[in-house]
Amino acid sequence: GIHSAADVFASIIVLLVIRVANKPADDDHPYGHGKAEVIVSGIVGIILLLVSFYVVFEGVVGLFHPVESPNVLAMWIAVISYIAKVLLYRYSLNVAKQHHSKAIEAIAFDHKADIVASIAAAIGVLLSIIGDKMDVQLLLYGDKIASIFVAYLIFNIARQMMGESFQILMEGNIDEELLKELEESIYEFEDVKRIDRVRAREHGHYILVDIRISIDHF
Numbered sequence: 001g002i003h004s005a006a007d008v009f010a011s012i013i014v015l016l017v018i019r020v021a022n023k024p025a026d027d028d029h030p031y032g033h034g035k036a037e038v039i040v041s042g043i044v045g046i047i048l049l050l051v052s053f054y055v056v057f058e059g060v061v062g063l064f065h066p067v068e069s070p071n072v073l074a075m076w077i078a079v080i081s082y083i084a085k086v087l088l089y090r091y092s093l094n095v096a097k098q099h100h101s102k103a104i105e106a107i108a109f110d111h112k113a114d115i116v117a118s119i120a121a122a123i124g125v126l127l128s129i130i131g132d133k134m135d136v137q138l139l140l141y142g143d144k145i146a147s148i149f150v151a152y153l154i155f156n157i158a159r160q161m162m163g164e165s166f167q168i169l170m171e172g173n174i175d176e177e178l179l180k181e182l183e184e185s186i187y188e189f190e191d192v193k194r195i196d197r198v199r200a201r202e203h204g205h206y207i208l209v210d211i212r213i214s215i216d217h218f
Contacts, residue, residue: 002051002054002055003048003051003055003113003114003117003150003154004081004114006047006048006050006051007107007110007111007114009047010043010044010047010106010107010110011107013040013043013044014040014044014103014104014106014107017036017037017039017040017103018037018101018103018104020033020036021033021034021035021036021037021101021103021204021205022205031203031208032203032204032206033204034203034204034205034206035168035169035203035204036204037101037102037103037204037205038102038165038168038169038202038203038204039165039169040102040103040106041102041103041105041106041161041164041165042161042162042165042166042169044103044106044107044110044161045106045157045158045159045160045161045162045165046158046162048110048113048154048155048157048158048161049155049158049159049162051154052151052152052154052155052158053151053155055147055148055150055151055154056147056148056151056152056155058147059144059145059147059148059151060148062141062144062147063141063144063145067128067140067141067143067144068132068140069128069129069131069132069140070125070128070129070143072125072129074121074125075122075125075126075129078118078119078121078122078125079118079122081114081118081121082115082118082119082122085111085114085115085118086115088111088114089108089111089112089114089115092104092105092107092108092111093105093108096108099205100205100206101204101205102165102168102202102204102205103204106161109157109160109161110157112157113153113154113157116150116153117150117153117154120146120149120150120153121143121146121147121150123142123146124142124143124144124145124146124147124149125142125143125146126142127139127142127143127146128140128141128142128143130142168201168202168203168204171201172201173199173200173201174200174201174202174207178200178207179198179200182198182200182209183195183198186198186211186213191215191216192213192214192215193213193214193215193216194213194214195211195212195213195214196212196213196214197210197211197212198210198211198212199211
């Protein structure tokens with residue numbers, strides 16, 4: 001539930017930032033505003049990181065206290081959450097690929113974390129209910145252990161998102177395969193005799209390419 005609440009906040013940020021990112025280049029920003037999407041992707045990553053810390057803290061503290069079995073409704077909520085998040089993840093990822101949007105991709109990966117979290121939560125609640133029915137004390141902690149596992153998954157997604165955002169903000173080079181494709185496209189022009197240097201960097205939903213070529217001296 002806390003994770004989903006964080007999603008709502010993250011989605012609002014993305015909505016606001018996409019308007020900025022899609023603005024054309026101007027005198028103050030000659031390369032455009034695309035990096036706004038990368039920044040928001042990093043912000044979503046930070047939100048997820050904080051959520052993971054909170055969830056793991058609650059889970060660990062819960063292990064040292066007497067526990068009661070959750071209501072079976074909790075399991076069905078987790079199942080409904082799983083179905084909804086699978087649909088949202090697929091849709092968001094398609095939109096992100098279609099528009100080359102880092103911000104929407106961040107939301108999609110956030111939904112991906114929710115998918116696994118929902119499965120883990122459903123299993124944890126089910127184990128707790130079984131433990132209560134069969135009077136197996138250890139299984140009663142299934143819900144708490146599941147929450148710690150969920151926190152780890154959320155942390156992993158957050159780490160990947162923040163790492164990618166940092167790499168783009170530091171203007172790391174693009175994938176080697178894509179760079180080779182760019183070189184092949186340049187050589188399709190007969191006037192190009194040699195590529196002296198080609199560099200490229202992601203700038204949110206587009207890529208900036210710097211090329212130095214040699215042509216006939218006439």
